[in-house]
Amino acid sequence: MRPQINLFNPALLPPRPFFQFRTMLLALALIALALVAIGAFVQSATARYLEVAAQSNARVTAREAQLRATQASLRLPVSDPKVTLELAQTLAALQRLQRVESSLLQPESAGRGAHASLRALAAASGDGVWLQRIVLRGPALALQGYAQEAVLVPAYISRLQAQPAFRGLSFGGFELGRQRFGTGEKGPEALSFELSSGAEEATP
Numbered sequence: 001m002r003p004q005i006n007l008f009n010p011a012l013l014p015p016r017p018f019f020q021f022r023t024m025l026l027a028l029a030l031i032a033l034a035l036v037a038i039g040a041f042v043q044s045a046t047a048r049y050l051e052v053a054a055q056s057n058a059r060v061t062a063r064e065a066q067l068r069a070t071q072a073s074l075r076l077p078v079s080d081p082k083v084t085l086e087l088a089q090t091l092a093a094l095q096r097l098q099r100v101e102s103s104l105l106q107p108e109s110a111g112r113g114a115h116a117s118l119r120a121l122a123a124a125s126g127d128g129v130w131l132q133r134i135v136l137r138g139p140a141l142a143l144q145g146y147a148q149e150a151v152l153v154p155a156y157i158s159r160l161q162a163q164p165a166f167r168g169l170s171f172g173g174f175e176l177g178r179q180r181f182g183t184g185e186k187g188p189e190a191l192s193f194e195l196s197s198g199a200e201e202a203t204p
Helices: 023-074 082-106 113-124 151-162
Strands: 129-135 140-147 170-179 189-197
Touching: 113 129, 113 151, 129 151, 140 151, 151 189
Parallel strands: none
Antiparallel strands: 129 140, 140 189, 170 189
16 A cells, blocks of 8 residues: 655644635625715714704894894983973972072071061051062062052061161162962952062062
8 A cells, every 4th residue: 555645734734814705795785884984974973063053043043133133212302392391490499499509597696587577578467468479689678569459568678677677677669569369350369569679679
């Protein structure tokens, strides 16, 4: 029997190439799956971004509409001439009251104080005579009032001059008239008089 010698040695075979057909197909399949996954991720992220952008635009539009509505409600009102006139009249009345207050607070050393003059006018008052207007300006005095009878006016002047605050006071202006109250010719009638002292005309 002839002996057989096996000369096959796997180590002596040439190496197989790394990129075989099946390996290449598998690699291409993995790459395709990776591209599909990346595309799906990018598409999902883009959709979320577009949704957030649309919500942001909607909020901005709503805020702009709210801002325009607020600006429209904050428009300055048109000045009313009636309100301006009433304000001017109120300021004028306030200034008159301030002048009266300043006159009332004058000390006695500055001359005949307004408070002393008012006390003297109150003390000289009597029945049948009432004053409608009193003007004090320094030493000057102006009175306007009514009397039931003409003889009551000289008596009132005598009582007024007898007061210490008006001692030596002389009236340079004296006017008499008639004043009817009410409507029609049957209304009550009284004697009106105006007295003024000093050369200067007193103002309220």
